Amino acid sequence: MKRFGSSESLGALVSNFPSKEEGKLAKGKYGYSKEFQAMLDSLEQEDIGEEMSGKKRRLSSEQVKALERSFEVENKLEPERKVKLAEELGLQPRQVAIWFQNRRARWKTKQLERDYSALKADYDGLKHNYDSLERQNKALAEKLSQLKAKLCTEGAESNGSAKEESPISTCKSSENIEVDLFKNLKTKDGSSDSDSNEVLMKEESNGNSSLGYNNNNNNNNSISSNSMVNWFQLSESRSVAAGKGFQGQLVRMEEQSLFTTDDSCNFFSVDQAPSLHW
DNA sequence: TTGTGTTTTATTGCCTCC
DNA sequence: GGAGGCAATAAAACACAA
Numbered sequence: 001m002k003r004f005g006s007s008e009s010l011g012a013l014v015s016n017f018p019s020k021e022e023g024k025l026a027k028g029k030y031g032y033s034k035e036f037q038a039m040l041d042s043l044e045q046e047d048i049g050e051e052m053s054g055k056k057r058r059l060s061s062e063q064v065k066a067l068e069r070s071f072e073v074e075n076k077l078e079p080e081r082k083v084k085l086a087e088e089l090g091l092q093p094r095q096v097a098i099w100f101q102n103r104r105a106r107w108k109t110k111q112l113e114r115d116y117s118a119l120k121a122d123y124d125g126l127k128h129n130y131d132s133l134e135r136q137n138k139a140l141a142e143k144l145s146q147l148k149a150k151l152c153t154e155g156a157e158s159n160g161s162a163k164e165e166s167p168i169s170t171c172k173s174s175e176n177i178e179v180d181l182f183k184n185l186k187t188k189d190g191s192s193d194s195d196s197n198e199v200l201m202k203e204e205s206n207g208n209s210s211l212g213y214n215n216n217n218n219n220n221n222s223i224s225s226n227s228m229v230n231w232f233q234l235s236e237s238r239s240v241a242a243g244k245g246f247q248g249q250l251v252r253m254e255e256q257s258l259f260t261t262d263d264s265c266n267f268f269s270v271d272q273a274p275s276l277h278w
Numbered sequence: 279t280t281g282t283g284t285t286t287t288a289t290t291g292c293c294t295c296c
Numbered sequence: 297g298g299a300g301g302c303a304a305t306a307a308a309a310c311a312c313a314a
Contacts, residue, residue: 056287056308076301098288101301106286108302 059099063089067096071103 059067066089070081077100086093
């Protein structure tokens with residue numbers, strides 16, 4: 001344990017210089033006149049050697065400057081350097097050590113503040129980007145739902161007006177859009193279109209063909225009399241099936257665009273080719 | 279002038295290293 | 297076990313608004 005007796009503390013007090021700041025005071029700390037306060041201070045200085053005043057004295061600006069310079073060179077204090085500095089500045093080695101100790105603590109605090117500021121700046125930048133992407137995401141989702149609704153109404157209209165034109169023909173046209181979507185995704189990924197169609201056909205033949213829905217793009221006349229509601233349900237289930245086939249791309253899209261899971265599912269359930277470039 | 283917040287000097291207790 | 301470092305804290309010195 002390092003402990004310091006009263007003699008060392010007393011020596012530290014004796015060795016202190018009156019600071020510049022002290023000299024600046026127009027009036028003393030007790031409200032006396034300048035001259036009287038100076039006299040009290042000088043008496044206090046003299047009395048230090050006789051009794052423990054218990055008062056702290058700040059280092060002079062010159063002492064602080066010298067200590068700062070030394071700290072700049074090396075923030076740790078070797079015993080030889082400590083003694084040398086103490087002799088040069090008229091301080092006790094213990095005072096020099098304490099000053100370095102406190103200075104290191106202040107430096108550490110400042111460093112933490114700097115680190116915090118840097119991290120906060122990083123966070124703010126990332127958050128800004130995230131918010132921007134989220135806004136884009138919402139706008140696109142809204143646009144897609146509008147297009148979806150539009151397709152539905154268009155299909156209903158064609159069902160009522162033109163009997164020759166089967167409802168499924170409208171479905172097919174929207175299906176083509178959907179296929180374009182998959183093509184685009186596949187092309188973006190570098191694989192062939194036939195692959196996407198293969199997956200698509202497989203999924204559809206497993207699940208949806210039993211419902212009488214033929215997904216062959218070239219032979220789109222085989223469906224008999226499904227209502228538009230059924231068509232829409234089929235379209236939805238087909239999209240889910242297609243979503244399975246493109247799960248890898250879905251994950252990549254999520255990674256790139258910060259899509260939520262729901263948004264991503266919505267994305268694959270609409271009949272429009274993607275035009276997204278994040 | 280005074281109350282209050284901040285800075286600086288110093289102490290204490292604990293820990294690690296040799 | 298002593299020396300030295302660090303965190304927490306006390307207390308004096310200082311700054312400043314009301």
